[in-house]
Amino acid sequence: MDHVELTERQKKARRSRSVALGIVLACLVVLFYVVTIIKVGPGIFDRPM
């Protein structure tokens, strides 16, 4: 089975992409939470079981 050996530069680029993606995802979680509260308000917790 062939393996692709990444160069140091490629490893550094991959790390950079992973960090950026992590930051973007974390921001989206916060954003979606805030927007849910704004659009639906506290009523989101007030649902019939």
Next chain:
Amino acid sequence: MAMTNDYKAPTMPAAGQVLDGDAGDFFALLKPRVMSLVVFTALVGLLMAPGEIHPVLGFIAVLSIAVGAGASGALNMWYDADIDILMGRTAKRPVPAGRISADATLAFGLFLSVFSVAMLGLMVNWLSAGLLAFTIFFYAVVYTMWLKRSTPHNIVIGGAAGAFPPIIGWACVTNSISIESIALFAIIFLWTPAHFWALALFKAEDYGRAGVPMLPNVAGERATKTQIVIYSVLTAVSGVVPTLMGFAGIAYGVVAALLGVAFIWYAVQVWRMADGDKKMIPAKKLFGYSLLYLFGIFTALLVDALVTKFFGVVV
């Protein structure tokens, strides 16, 4: 078209080759400088619109428009990689420079297109989302894939894509398209030809090498200069329309008129420039000033809107 024989085009990376594009390269695919203009004009449209939007939703609206504009930039870079590699101005972009593959760029552009439209639709309203989707389609398909390589009027019609952001910003607040937002659209639409033809004059060799039929390469310098003057007059007139229509104040109108007169003056300097001039200094000055002009007009509109909104004073 102007062609040179001493240029050696670099080669694109082979398919399947592992590339080393980092997060900065992916960000470059979004054309951040174009995006900054889109963000600014969309924000002005949003703040000028009658009505209110929650600040967080306003932020999401501008963010979605920015991401959508970036997505269309990525799709443009995916499709145009074959000609970008032939032009000095664009050869260092991530795809032609071999840092990001064309496939990854296409996937990135498509994902961001869908994501930005969905985010705007779900969180703000579906009219603005539809307009954003149309803008991305217009830039990526109508301009990039069709007009750019087929007609010297490519940027006249294609300029509509860059002119939509204030209409989208306005629609985010009002859920409608109004004559006022169309007036903002007209300013950018009429500004685009003079801006790009100034660039095309001093980059004619680049465009000729890539086979892009820009006006100077097809109709010649003289005809291009005349068109630049005509569009600079139309731009200057469109700049004062918000005051004439009554949705911007007199102070804005005076600033817009002065900026417009200067725009025409720079265009006339280009018209007076000798054909075959190698340095093209008046064209470079017009290109630089045109950016300043658009920034100045929309800054003045922003100030006008903020003063009216928060102090209730029409200046």
